Amino acid sequence: MSALLSVRALSKSFGGFAALTEVSLEVAQGERFGLIGPNGSGKTTLINCVSGLLRNDGGSIHFEGREISSLPAYVRARRGIARSFQVPRPFQTMTVLENLLVPSAYVQHMKDVDGEAKAMEILSDMGLGTKAHATASQLSQVELRKLELARAMAARPRLLISDEAMAGLSGAEVDEVLAILFKLNESGITVIMIEHIMQAVMRFSQRVICLDAGRIICEGTPSSIVQNPDVQKAYLGA
Amino acid sequence: MRFWIGAAAALTVLTVVTATVQYEYFFFAGYTVLMFIALATAWNILGGYAGYVNFGTPAFFGLGAYTAAVLYKATAAPLALQMAAAAVMAAALGFGAGLLTLRLRGIFFAIATIAVTLIMETVFINWRYAGGATGLQLLRPAPIAPFESYIKMLFVVMGLTAIASVAIARYIERSWIGRGLRAIRDSEEAAEASGVPTLRLKLFACTISGALMGVAGAPMPMYLSFIEPASTFNLNYAIGALASPMIGGTAHWLGPVIGAALLASLQQLITVTVSNEVNVLIVGVMLVVFVVAAPDGILGLYRRLFGRK
Numbered sequence: 001m002s003a004l005l006s007v008r009a010l011s012k013s014f015g016g017f018a019a020l021t022e023v024s025l026e027v028a029q030g031e032r033f034g035l036i037g038p039n040g041s042g043k044t045t046l047i048n049c050v051s052g053l054l055r056n057d058g059g060s061i062h063f064e065g066r067e068i069s070s071l072p073a074y075v076r077a078r079r080g081i082a083r084s085f086q087v088p089r090p091f092q093t094m095t096v097l098e099n100l101l102v103p104s105a106y107v108q109h110m111k112d113v114d115g116e117a118k119a120m121e122i123l124s125d126m127g128l129g130t131k132a133h134a135t136a137s138q139l140s141q142v143e144l145r146k147l148e149l150a151r152a153m154a155a156r157p158r159l160l161i162s163d164e165a166m167a168g169l170s171g172a173e174v175d176e177v178l179a180i181l182f183k184l185n186e187s188g189i190t191v192i193m194i195e196h197i198m199q200a201v202m203r204f205s206q207r208v209i210c211l212d213a214g215r216i217i218c219e220g221t222p223s224s225i226v227q228n229p230d231v232q233k234a235y236l237g238a
Numbered sequence: 239m240r241f242w243i244g245a246a247a248a249l250t251v252l253t254v255v256t257a258t259v260q261y262e263y264f265f266f267a268g269y270t271v272l273m274f275i276a277l278a279t280a281w282n283i284l285g286g287y288a289g290y291v292n293f294g295t296p297a298f299f300g301l302g303a304y305t306a307a308v309l310y311k312a313t314a315a316p317l318a319l320q321m322a323a324a325a326v327m328a329a330a331l332g333f334g335a336g337l338l339t340l341r342l343r344g345i346f347f348a349i350a351t352i353a354v355t356l357i358m359e360t361v362f363i364n365w366r367y368a369g370g371a372t373g374l375q376l377l378r379p380a381p382i383a384p385f386e387s388y389i390k391m392l393f394v395v396m397g398l399t400a401i402a403s404v405a406i407a408r409y410i411e412r413s414w415i416g417r418g419l420r421a422i423r424d425s426e427e428a429a430e431a432s433g434v435p436t437l438r439l440k441l442f443a444c445t446i447s448g449a450l451m452g453v454a455g456a457p458m459p460m461y462l463s464f465i466e467p468a469s470t471f472n473l474n475y476a477i478g479a480l481a482s483p484m485i486g487g488t489a490h491w492l493g494p495v496i497g498a499a500l501l502a503s504l505q506q507l508i509t510v511t512v513s514n515e516v517n518v519l520i521v522g523v524m525l526v527v528f529v530v531a532a533p534d535g536i537l538g539l540y541r542r543l544f545g546r547k
Contacts (some may be wrong), residue, residue, distance in 0.1 A: 053427055073431055077431055089424075090425070090428070091424035093424055102429065102432045106433035106435075
């Protein structure tokens, strides 16, 4: 397995606050990768740097062997990096279907006729088929999370970054979203999952990295991570 | 298809009216209404579709008017050439100002566009050749063949400009560009993450919008036989261009047309029957009423009352 995403010595500061310090990690093609850490540890900042919404101050990001850290976000999306947002950001005035047509037009360069067929396929896979013509503002919380993932999928990415797609969902709903992510991974998509719900990360990930205060404090299999004293300290305090 | 039948009908009405109505003031007032339809439609491309509220209408409108006036003074260029030059200059301003301001969001962008207007006004106040603060008197040439008066000709020219602006706005709205602009309005981050080149699209919208405003301003010096900075760069153009789509509805090309037709006609009526000051008040009152009672404008209200579309 070769590295699909390779982050080296990544740093990012906001004013005097170092949000990320020398973070390095590699994600292999087809891997299910978990990213955990307490609130404010830099998970979302890391994802924003990878997806291009923020520019890193130092270090490098390689995707499929090519340096991408100077590219604008939309170019990275076109190269195959898709993400969902922690707080859902649907295109509110559009229908669910139209939401998916944005990436299908701008990333896949598909005509609406072809895009619609593909989008309907994704929506029914995600269990949103019946909502295709509802406007995004009419959706429930769990449906919004699914829309985030569905819209990311409409770009047919090589790497999907799911930023807390399950926060605030019930147990059954978490299982539902988890099943979707497993299915996507089986179809060959590499998945980075950021999550607070430990049980979900542990079940999903093959490998987990834990961030604390902008640094990687440990890396390993899910079971080794929960045993790690540094992780326990970061989450529970000394 | 229905749109083009509508456009052809509008053109026919314009021609018939020009041939039959003898009352000159009708064309004088009609010109203003058509001009506001063109301005509101142009404004809506950036302000309505992309959600970037632009107070810079007078800058683009005024640059168009001054380009035409200066070109006329220097070379006695025909009106068509004046309008083409105005489009180019205003497009350049749209691109340049957009490059500097479109990274700003919300209120910061709005303030920056007011600054653009003030800068443009200052430039022309200090340009002696363009008349400076006192302005420039211009003698109208003779009207072209079928028209017996220059005002009637300008009326038809502005009618064509309005129809062309609406056609362009409608084309953008329905294309993939329109979908990208709507995505930007709803969430710029999500749009960018969905592959939308947000800055490029915003610049495109700002350039086209500016060019159309410039074209709408170009016949103004001939219309008044005069041009001076204070009234040309008047913020009332910004308010009118912004209020019309808000009142009509920003999501659909028909919104600014309905809004501007309603607002500008009402303003003309009040200017004549009451006073010029009251007509400014009317815009404010209507804007407040619509923002509170019908945030999606007349079109939104219509849809809410009568179901879909």
